[in-house]
Amino acid sequence: MELYASKGYNNVSITDLQLALDMGRGTLYYYFKNQDELFEVCMDRYFIQPKMRLFQLPENEVTVEDMIRVMLTYVESLKEVLQTWDNKNINTSNVLNLMFSAYNRFPSLYRRASKLYATEMEMWKKAIRNSIRAGQVRSDVDVDTLAMMFTHIKDAYDAGRHGVAMDFDIFPRQYNYLYELIKA
16 A cells, blocks of 8 residues: 555556565465456555444434544544555655545445445434534534535645644544534
């Protein structure tokens, strides 16, 4: 994944993958039928599965605070992965370009990501409604708009302030600020 993030999908060869994985071509093809399959597995493992695992909350009980905790856990898992990579020049642009190219190239991956996005939106809506019923959130808020705002916070990587390093500290501030604005 680090190789794809640093060079971009189109610039990674089978030879690059062999060297990065310290594996012969035959072994590589034993586990993956081609480079596309390996790439799709990487994207699924690093971006789709970690988030899917987090949405196992009981829908009728989930609150805004629960969702914030879940999303910060997801963001922290991404941060931990990036910190293990040797190439410290990988930034927001690398990761977002990689994701967009993956979704363009692999319709099945795009469908899974879209379904995950829809699930996240619905979870935020349920969390907001549940929090309204519990008296934690004001009743005059627009649930759909807030769900979209909460959903897009994680898309607001701020790489500019710290050079090429991603600023992960922005996420708790943004989630908590938005929550403070709507608290009852």
